[in-house]
Amino acid sequence: MKILKQRVTFKSISGMVLLLLVFSVIISVIGIRGFTDALLNQYSDNAFHTARVAAAVVDGDRIDEYWESGGETETYRAVWDSLSRLCNSSSATFVYVIEPDLTDYAHIRFLFSTINRNSHYTVYDFGYLRETTNDEYRQKYRALYEGTSTQELVIRNRGYIETDAHITAMIPLKNSGGKVVGIICVQQQLDTLMQARNTYLRRVVIAFISLALLVIAGQSLYLHHALLRPLKLISEEATRFSEENLTTGRKLQEIVRSQDEIGQLAASIDHMEEQIQRNVENLTRVTAEKERIGAELSLATRIQYAMMPQTFPAFPGRSELDIYAIMDPAKEVGGDFYDFFLVDNDHLGLVMADVSGKGVPAALFMMASKIILQSCAMLGQYPAEILTNVNQAICSNNKEEMFVTAWVGILELSTGRLTAANAGHEYPVLMPPGGDFALYKDKHGLVIGAMNDAKYREYELQLEPGTKLFLYTDGVPEATDADNRLFGKERMLTALNTARDKAPQEILRTLRAAVDGFVQDAEQFDDLTMLCLEYRGPKEAGR
Amino acid sequence: MLNIQKTLENGKALFALEGRLDTTTAPELEKELRDSIDGVSALTLDFTDLEYISSAGLRVLLAVQKIMNKQGEMKVSHVNETIMEIFEVTGFSDILSIE
Incomplete structure (x- = not known):
């Protein structure tokens, strides 16, 4: 703010002061020209008047007599006295009569020479001979003698503070025959003019300085009040606001x-x-x-x-099976779910499902589906019947056109008989004892929630002791890396097989690590949900 | 990314899809379809350049299929193997008319 103030003030004031200076110079020049011309006219009029009076005093016909007098005769003295009186009574400093040499006008001889007693000049003696001051005088003497002009004026005021600036008015002295016999000169000092000019200049300078000071003070004051103070207030307010x-x-x-x-x-x-x-x-x-x-x-x-059941081992008292499951939602809440529960002492219900869409809507839909599915299963229904009932319940109030894919199975623990039905869900993966994990291409029905009259068929599988069942949602094979490549079922099966002899928990951990290694830093788009069941065979008597 | 090429003529509509129909792009297709199929009696979805369809995409197909059931017919054409497998797994092959 300090710097801004200085800059704005300086720029604004220096401009005005410069303007003022230019104005002052113009005023000075115009003023000096004007009154110099006027005063010079006045001075020259006076000087010529004095010269003409002098011409009446000096008799052109007696010029030779004057010259011959040697400056001593009565006649000469009388004329000299008259000229001297004229000089002292007028404002002239010097009244003199000369005769130049007529060959080249390079020298002049003084016939009469009188001075004003107030001046510091001294008179030239009678007959004093000196060089003509300069060419201007010489030309003017010649002009007067040759009759090309009747009066001449020399102005010597170059250099405006010249103290002995003067004008010389010159008229010819003629005899009665009209012949020029000498030149009457009247010198008038220009000191009054010079003084007046200096005074004028001094006043202009003083006026300029005072005005400049006034402008500086006034402008600073104005700038401060009209511009800088409000700007400072605004700046302070902006700073305050940015902090508070x-x-x-x-x-x-x-x-x-x-x-x-x-x-x-x-x-x-x-x-x-x-x-x-x-x-x-x-x-x-x-x-x-x-x-x-x-x-x-x-x-x-x-x-x-x-x-979802999350306590593992899930059934500590049951030696017939080992089960493990994980669910990892893509957003805060997901639409995938798994479920397993004992319907009765000998039947285990298994569910793997995926609701279309993500987030809260999917999660709400998932809750409803899960509860209906489990309720139907707990009523002792079999998979096809469960899916049919769930489908009808969901379709009756499905304005959002959402749907669920679901795989439902009921495993009879005492025999290893698995009854299952698939409503548009991924193929389950089975590993027979000693074999490899492989897709089990089961019969598919339509997803739940699509059509009210969808029919579901169920199938049966006999699980031998040691069989492993892997259930998952499409988030696993469709996990995507940064280059948009899918993890795929091949990689899924390969990962499962590397851990096929391990317990379900270890198998899922291996698969999860394989998916993470494939996806790396890419964002997880879909829920990752998987479940692995190992059927170990019926409970042996006595165990 | 999903590009939708729309052709409407005499109550027939052709939507050619290119790219991926998933959670991010499905709402876009759903809006386009809902905005244009008023009074359309024959809708064809061309899947020639569609690489992938997710459950969100299936949901759009289901919703449109339900609308078209009331006002005409809907066909899905040039379905690639990956998507065909998805249709079969989800049972959509039973309700969609696929060419």
Whole structure:
């Protein structure tokens, strides 16, 4: 702000001072020209008048007598006295009569020479001979003698502060025959003119300096009040606002109180502050809302997890099976789910399902599907019947056109008989004892929720002790890496087979590591859900 | 990424899809379809350049199929092997008319 103030003030003031200076110079030149011309006219009129009076005193017919007098005769003295009186009574400093040499006018001889007693000059003696001062005089003497002019004026005032600036008025002295016999010269000092000029210049300079000082003071004061003070206020307010982000009760416009551009700037800043504050308030509210939603989502996630069996080993008392499952949602809550539960002492219900879509809508739909599925199973229904009933229940109120793919199985633990039905879900993967994991291409029905009258068929499998069953959702084979390549079922089966002799938990961990290694840093688009069951055979008597 | 080429003529509509029909692109197709199929009696979805369809994409097909059941017919053409397998696994091959 300090620097700005200095710069703005300096620029604005220096411009005005320069203008003032130019103006002063112009005024001086015009003024000096004007009164120099006027005064010179006045002076020359006076000088010529004196010269003409002198011409009446000196008798041109007696010029030779004067010359011959040697400056001593009565006649000569009388004329000299008259000229001297004339000189002293007029404003002239020097009244003299000369005769130049007529060959080249290079020398002049003084016939009469009188001075004003107030001047510092001394008279030239009678007959004093000296060189003509310069060419200008010489030409003018010649002009007078040759009759080409009747009066001549020499002005010597070059250099405006010259102290002995003067004019010399010259007229010819003629005899009665009209012949030029000498030149009468009257010298008039220009000291009054010079003094007046110097005084004038001094006054202009003083006026310029005073005006300049006045301009500097006035402009600084004006700038300070009209520009810099409001700018400082605005700048301080902007700084304050950027730190506090709160408008004060008092508007900047009221503090600055100006209608000009500065006032408009203040109004704009007021407006900007209000907008920013409004936005900040909005943002705060939205953020709070977002945090609330986030908190509720994480609660929903916990509830969703709690809906799925997660305690492993799941059935510590049952030697017939080992089971492990994981669910890893892509967003906070997912649409995949697995479920397993004992329908009765000898029947294990198994569910793997995937709701279309992601996030909260999918999760809500998943909850409903899961509860209906389990309820039907707990009623002792078999997979095809369960799916048919669930489909009808879901279709009766499915305005969002969502659907669920589901694989449902009921395993009879005492015999290893698996009854299953598939509603549009991925093929299950089976590993017979001592064999490899392979897709089991079962019969497929339509996804749940698509058509009210969809029919489902079930199939039976006999699991030998040592058989492993792997269930999953499409998030596993469709896991995508950064180059948009799919993990695929081949890689899935390969990963499963590398751990085929391990327990279900280890098998799932191996597969999960393989998926992570493939996907690397790419974003997980779909839920990853998998379940592995190992059927170990019926409970032996006595165990 | 999903590119949708739309041709409408005399109550017949052809939608040629290119790219992936998944969670991110499905809403876009759904909007396009819902905006244009009013009064359309024959809708064809050309899957020549469609690489992949996810469950969100299937949902759109199902919704459109239900609308078209009421006002005409809908066909899905040039389905590649990957997508055909998805249709079979999900049972969609039973409800869609695939050419």
